Amino acid sequence: MKYAVISDVHGNGPALKAVLEDAGKEGISQFIFAGDYCISGPWPDQCITAIKEIDHKHVIRGNEEKYLENLIDKDQSAWTDGQMQVSYWCYRNVSRENLDYLLSLPHRDDFECNGIKIHMAHSSMDFMGTHPFYTWNSVTVAERSRKADIAPEQILSDMADERRKDAEFQEAIDKLEKGVYIFGHSHIQCSYTDKTKEIYMINPGSCGLPLDGIKNSAPYTVLEIRDDGQVEIEEKRVPFDKDKYIAEVKQSGQYREANVWSKVIIREQESSLEHMYFFLAFVGQYAKEIGDERRPYALDTWEKAYEIWSKEYAK
Numbered sequence: 001m002k003y004a005v006i007s008d009v010h011g012n013g014p015a016l017k018a019v020l021e022d023a024g025k026e027g028i029s030q031f032i033f034a035g036d037y038c039i040s041g042p043w044p045d046q047c048i049t050a051i052k053e054i055d056h057k058h059v060i061r062g063n064e065e066k067y068l069e070n071l072i073d074k075d076q077s078a079w080t081d082g083q084m085q086v087s088y089w090c091y092r093n094v095s096r097e098n099l100d101y102l103l104s105l106p107h108r109d110d111f112e113c114n115g116i117k118i119h120m121a122h123s124s125m126d127f128m129g130t131h132p133f134y135t136w137n138s139v140t141v142a143e144r145s146r147k148a149d150i151a152p153e154q155i156l157s158d159m160a161d162e163r164r165k166d167a168e169f170q171e172a173i174d175k176l177e178k179g180v181y182i183f184g185h186s187h188i189q190c191s192y193t194d195k196t197k198e199i200y201m202i203n204p205g206s207c208g209l210p211l212d213g214i215k216n217s218a219p220y221t222v223l224e225i226r227d228d229g230q231v232e233i234e235e236k237r238v239p240f241d242k243d244k245y246i247a248e249v250k251q252s253g254q255y256r257e258a259n260v261w262s263k264v265i266i267r268e269q270e271s272s273l274e275h276m277y278f279f280l281a282f283v284g285q286y287a288k289e290i291g292d293e294r295r296p297y298a299l300d301t302w303e304k305a306y307e308i309w310s311k312e313y314a315k
């Protein structure tokens, strides 16, 4: 049995379409989706519809789904802050039927294929706690790529080596039962195989918002479980025209209504590197300095912080 493992679509309709088409060409008809379907890209409703229409699938919730759940039946006249604009826009642009579908999804799924147990959760923390996949994340990749002129493939390869040599990581592996562990959340495509211990870990990366430094492609991972229980993992990158995508984002309602968020996301799409984490840290500092204690951040604070950050701090 072959599965296409996909995660963190984040409302990027064209990337999801490209990945589904590629899986179709590979003859794959089973799908695994590991959460975060909306927020950041302007096609949230289309992405949910596309996933709903797939016949054979395992689908779980991610952390972004919670942001939409928190907005249900709330007084929209109070939605005047800057920080949450993208969630408000997304909430208003997802049909109630699709929202109900998203919120009906489980946080975990565990199933079996050809005698192999498969475990799904949005974050590796569900399986291994705060260490180790969680700490080799998109911030690590961005910081390393800024410090030295080093190819993203080398950074990812170094991180994989560090994991293999890390005693705490091996300890966490030893506590797991045999099987395949699937998660997303970090937006970094990676996998780990220990054939002796029969442990396999897969993060297919972010289909819609990859932050592993590898440009112009949408990642997903093929998981094959043969009839004899042998497990094979193949990481794939599907060519994806980022420039065209960014031009379309700039024409969207999301770009008009959640302008700052959209601009930070465009920076992430252009570089395939983390920017939002650094911007949020900057806004926190800026709000403190001007004595603005409102949370979510007020529109003025949010926009002014972006203006300063984008000119003086964004790299």
Ligand SMILES: [Fe+2]
Binding pocket: 008, 010, 036, 062, 185, 187, 206
């Ligand atoms: Fe995500």
